[in-house]
Amino acid sequence: MFKLTLMPQSLEVLLPANSPLTELEFELHGQESIPFGCRSGACGACIIEVVSGAEALGARAPSERDFLASLGFDGGQFRLACQCRLMGDAVVTAIATP
Structure with a gap:
């Protein structure tokens, strides 16, 4: 199990290795966390800023990098949280997008 900490609320969630971050919706039972939209890396609803543990979220694909750059x-x-899998402890902050 690895720990994902959501800031600024310091909410800690334990997830099995290689879990997609979209599992947060089920683990947190509706508590405020990361908003997920399309779940395919096309909408930008789930942008996160990685505070620590970037290597624990898997490699960023060129298409993810390019899409994030197009959004500024x-x-x-x-990162797009829907494209991440937890492979170690990490701390992230959800970015509010319009």
Whole structure:
């Protein structure tokens, strides 16, 4: 089990190795966390900023990098949560998008 910490609320969730972050919806039973939209990396609803543990979220595909850049989130610390799988402990912050 690995720990994902959601900031700023310091909400900690334990997930099995290789779990998609979309599992948060089920684990948190409706508590406020990361908003998921399309779940396929096309809408940008689930943008997160990785505070620590970037390597624990898997590699960022070129298509994810390019899509984030098109939305103005071109730094390496930004990810689409729907494209991440937890492979270690990580701390992330959900980014509110319009």
